[in-house]
Amino acid sequence: MKIVSSSDWRDAITFDVPVVVADVVPGEPTRCVGCGPDGELFDRTELWAVKHRHPKHHGGFVRFYCEAHKPAPAPAPAAAIPLKKPRASAPRAERRTASPKPTPVTDRPVRAMCPECFVEVSADGMCGMCGTQVV
Structure with a gap:
């Protein structure tokens, strides 16, 4: 049996990129996570959805932010550093170090x-x- 996560609207959001909530999931007005549970209700066209990475869940988690609390978009990934070519080395058989030989029974105290x-x-x-x- 193969266990997989279900697919929903959160899968369409890119990690760490703010998008308007109304564009990804329609619904009633809701609150900004930064303003807290006592904050005012915002229309979904005024809120931003940001998908964050999670250390134990590969799908991450989504939070809604108002304009004042919206996190900055993630920086573009750095250019890949080219790897050095491996240098020529001795054949595998020559690279192996000799393992210590066991002491013969006759030489033991x-x-x-x-x-x-x-x-x-x-x-x-x-x-x-x-x-x-x-x-």
């Missing part, structure tokens, strides 16, 4: 083992599992 539990004992010779003294 001999450590005391508990004859009962078959675990390595500490430096004092006492088994941490069963308490047997190993010499």
Whole structure:
């Protein structure tokens, strides 16, 4: 099952570009988000709709603003910086670093083992599992 968001009038608005509310969604007079819930009602031809980006919802959210609170349009995107061409490098096999080889069993130091539990004992010779003294 594929979950998708539904399509509505907000999808037609470009991010961070103010548009007249009456052009995107008709309806009754409403309030500016900047003026607050006690602000006056504005006709939809006097309000601006701005679609903002949201960090967790890819569709963003839309707010209505009066002329006094209308945010400035988003600046034009900067020109793309050309990427440097990758320089020629050694073949993949030569670039790999040699992984350390495991120490052969014959070169490892001999450590005391508990004859009962078959675990390595500490430096004092006492088994941490069963308490047997190993010499």
